[in-house]
Amino acid sequence: MTAEKKKLLLAVTPGTYGPILEPSVEEEMAALCSLVRAPEDIGKMTPERYARLLAESGAEIVVTSWGSPKLTLAALRAAPSLKYMIHLAGTVKAYVEKEAIEAGLIVTNWGGAIARTVAEAALMMILCALRRVTAYQMELHVRKGWRSPHDNEVRSLFERSVGIHGLGTISKELIRLLKPFGVRIEAYSPHAPDSDFEELGIIRQRSLRDLYAGNDVISVHASKTSENHHIVNTEILAAMKDGAVIVNTARGAVIDTEALVAELKKGRIQAAMDVFEKEPLPPDHPLRGMENCLLLPHCGGPTPDRQVDMGRQGLRNLKRYIAGEPLDAVITPAKYDLIT
Amino acid sequence: MTAEKKKLLLAVTPGTYGPILEPSVEEEMAALCSLVRAPEDIGKMTPERYARLLAESGAEIVVTSWGSPKLTLAALRAAPSLKYMIHLAGTVKAYVEKEAIEAGLIVTNWGGAIARTVAEAALMMILCALRRVTAYQMELHVRKGWRSPHDNEVRSLFERSVGIHGLGTISKELIRLLKPFGVRIEAYSPHAPDSDFEELGIIRQRSLRDLYAGNDVISVHASKTSENHHIVNTEILAAMKDGAVIVNTARGAVIDTEALVAELKKGRIQAAMDVFEKEPLPPDHPLRGMENCLLLPHCGGPTPDRQVDMGRQGLRNLKRYIAGEPLDAVITPAKYDLIT
DSSP: OOOOOOEEEEOOOGGGBTTTBOHHHHHHHHHHSEEEEOOGGGGGOOHHHHHHHHHHHTOSEEEEOTTOOOBOHHHHHHOTTOOEEEESSSOOTTTBOHHHHHTTOEEEOOTTTTHHHHHHHHHHHHHHHHTTHHHHHIIIIISOOOOOTTGGGOOOOTTOEEEEEOOSHHHHHHHHHHGGGTOEEEEEOSSSOHHHHHHHTOEEOOOHHHHHHHOSEEEEOOOOOGGGTTOBOHHHHHTSOTTOEEEEOSOGGGBOHHHHHHHHHTTOOEEEESOOSSSSOOTTOTTTTOTTEEEOOSOOSSOGGGTHHHHHHHHHHHHHHHHTOOOSSBOOHHHHTTOO | OOOOOOEEEEOOOGGGBTTTBOHHHHHHHHHHSEEEEOOGGGGGOOHHHHHHHHHHHTOSEEEEOTTOOOBOHHHHHHOTTOOEEEESSSOOTTTBOHHHHHTTOEEEOOTTTTHHHHHHHHHHHHHHHHTTHHHHHIIIIISOOOOOTTGGGOOOOTTOEEEEEOOSHHHHHHHHHHGGGTOEEEEEOSSSOHHHHHHHTOEEOOOHHHHHHHOSEEEEOOOOOTTTTTOBOHHHHHTSOTTOEEEEOSOGGGBOHHHHHHHHHTTOOEEEESOOSSSSOOTTOTTTTOTTEEEOOSOOSSOGGGTHHHHHHHHHHHHHHHHTOOOSSBOOHHHHTTOO
């Protein structure tokens, strides 16, 4: 007796097919489920029209990604077959109401599948800030010069101390990339259990100020929560060591940007920022032109060539779901607000 | 019965004390040997005056570094006590005649002590080239923009293939730093034994053209020899894959710069250069302003903060010499021409 195939709705925008959802991944999903693609205008659907589509499809599983409509509690109530939402991206706030999860909808996201590319960006930004890469690009490409007055301040990462602000999947991947550099690592996280620190072989720092004051390199991986808004303020930045480096690949609002600009103006610390309080960064923003601050346009991860990992993670979870095995990266109501 | 202390001459320039030779390292040397500092004008001595100083000092061991005078065969003949030259830096060509080594003078250099900082620079430059860091600095800092037409070409290092041109101490350190990225590594070296490739777990590529044609990332670590002059030419560069990356932290003359400029103009490949055929890079050099080429002013390594590793390596070798143990990084006549 063969069990009937579960119904799966691909509620993703046309741009998702290929870069995120490879043809081979979609084929595997179609072999496992009775698969239907949503209409091409899915990205423009109101929550109400999306709710009708979900109900009429009779789907048990829905796959979503960047640009998908928001799944409301009302939609879940109107679609009694719907049990599982495979979100291929990170933040789920824009794609599902917390109440739907509380009402029993299972939701998973990309988990650690793309974390490594953000960690890679963080490592690159740390190395660039220590070695003054932005200032050298200005010196060699723009001013047509060679040596700079800061040549003697170029630093290596080897044997330095690294402070990690926040301890989620990206931090864990970063710690893996940092290992060959023989660095001393401590992390601050009010949420992570002691066992996480023990398994990673790093030091638990219980004071945020001491984390910033005591390390040569700071990498920000804090969640976008109201308690973290501007948690890196004037006082925290002033506590940083001379010549220290701060890198942000998390969310812009974790740092008080005005305080950062003021601290950078002193020329005492180096920074590298991939995220900003306002994106795109305004053309006249004071960070522009500050040579002790590397700037990137929120492209830490996933890089386009590794967006396939998002689809592959979705497929792995689909297989687990069908086999009745535990899922990876389940978004509980408690986690809903924490993921950046 | 206590053996008489061996005589040691510190033939280094005043700028060596501190950044390279820490006070604690000099103290340890002084505890092990009868130590004499050369006059402060050591950097301006002719080989003849240096020869007289060596002979009059009666030293068995001489410590040299950047800026020390050249030790000639004649100087060795005039100083019968002299047996061992601890060179704290890399290339020895400017500091000792090959004939002196052939006549029996033992010479060691920094070996792998600073290789890791150059490898660190190479890793950073690989990541920067894959992620178009120079173009983004121009976009965000100079043009005050945000996204660029090349956003979709940003790439991750994870799961890519890396080709290493040359297999010395720096390449070996780079391989260690590359491990967490799950890359496939092959190397080309006419000199390295098969056992090196086996121990490192990498593939031996016997064709230089195939190395360049078959990998996403190329890191140049070839020696500055006449056979390697412009070995990376128009044909080799044209063989590189679309979107591939070439990084040079070795010597500028290994690459035919005109050929590189021509290939970069096509916008097909990305580059990152720390070394150039002519240094300082001329102000009107065509590489300046090419946004697919990261430029650094020959500062790969050792970074100023890690020059202490040069002195520490010298001290370790001094201890080995006194104990009659095998020395690290001995420069044989065969190696004399190969070290960059």
